Amino acid sequence: MASVFSKIIAGELPGQIVWKDEHCVVMATIEPMRPGHVMVIPLEEVDKFNDVDPAVFAHMAKVAQIIAHAQERAFNVPRAVTAILGFEVPHTHIHVIPAESEAAAYVQNAHKAEADEIASAMDKLRKALGELGHGEKIPPN
Numbered sequence: 001m002a003s004v005f006s007k008i009i010a011g012e013l014p015g016q017i018v019w020k021d022e023h024c025v026v027m028a029t030i031e032p033m034r035p036g037h038v039m040v041i042p043l044e045e046v047d048k049f050n051d052v053d054p055a056v057f058a059h060m061a062k063v064a065q066i067i068a069h070a071q072e073r074a075f076n077v078p079r080a081v082t083a084i085l086g087f088e089v090p091h092t093h094i095h096v097i098p099a100e101s102e103a104a105a106y107v108q109n110a111h112k113a114e115a116d117e118i119a120s121a122m123d124k125l126r127k128a129l130g131e132l133g134h135g136e137k138i139p140p141n
Contacts, residue, residue, distance in 0.1 A: 003091035016122040018129065019067070020139045023059045025068055028118045029095070031110040035121040036075045039093040040064045044057050047090040064096050067125075068132060071098040074128035075121075081105045 008015035019026035024042050040060045046052045050125055052060070068080035075098040083095045083105055097104050126138050 003038075003045055005089060005091040005093065006045050007082055009041070009043060015054070017139050018065065018125050019078050020121050021063070023056050023108055023136055024063055026063060026096075028122050029122075030113060030118065032113050032118070032121075033095075033097050033109040033111075034099070034104050036098040036125055036126065038067060038071075038096050038122075040096060041093045045091050046093065047086075047093075049084050049092045052092050055097065064094050066129075066132070067096045070125055070128035070132055070134075071096065072132065074088065074098075074124040077104075089094065092118045093132060103105065129140055 001028060004013065006062060007013040008017070016028035017025050018038065024040055026038050026040050027040055029037050035105040041059060042052055042065050043054050044056070050056065064082055071077065071080045077100055079099055080105060081097050081099045081102065085095065099105065103109070129135065129138055
């Protein structure tokens with residue numbers, strides 16, 4: 001059975017995708033730890049990150065770095081943090097979270113966000129990605 005991420009990627013479920021290329025997508029989480037929190041997800045449905053093809057995982061890390069630069073710009077934070085958790089959805093994903101401190105990555109800070117709050121944060125992130133020269137990777141809404 002396809003994961004919820006695969007269904008969003010396929011357009012079967014709604015989602016806020018801010019990046020798409022031949023190996024991965026970047027999409028918003030519906031339970032962000034803070035505004036701008038996204039996940040880098042391989043197109044191939046692989047449960048554990050240590051089972052992802054190493055070249056694809058390296059590409060995902062590169063994309064996470066690009067996203068971090070855009071988050072710093074869009075959300076006026078000094079850095080972004082990452083986490084690989086993955087128990088809630090059996091499809092590898094790297095969380096990338098705009099941060100002022102390590103507390104930004106505390107799981108207990110996650111909250112169900114309203115759709116308009118998520119959309120607004122993703123619009124800011126898309127704008128920053130475009131300003132940084134990555135507009136070709138931003139899919140149409």
